[in-house]
Amino acid sequence: MVPLWWQIVLGAVLFVIGAAGVLLRRNILVVLMSLELLLNSVNINFIAFGRYYDDLRGQIFAIFVIAITAAEVAIALGILVALVRNKSTLKVDDVTLMKG
Helix, strand or coil, X not given: XXXXXXXXXXHHHHHHHHHHHHHHCCEHHHHHHHHHHHHHHHHHHXXXXXXXXXXXXXXXXXXXXXXXXXXXHHXXXXXXXXXXXXXXXXXXXXXXXXXX
């Protein structure tokens, strides 16, 4: 059995990598993948603590996060397709289409 602290460290490392990707990268696709990494690291911690306490709530929360992530990806990819058709770029700095 894998100790709890290994799972927490794995979740923390993935969270830091995802946060660095969101803050440092300028490509919208890389930012979206980094957001996915952030959410997956949270899922690892939910499942780890749920398993540690013999409770199913961690797994239930993880399933909800996966469902929300799937909806987020579907919406974001639709927005990206429309953005590429209008601006033909995926750089965060070049996108000022939503400014009022």
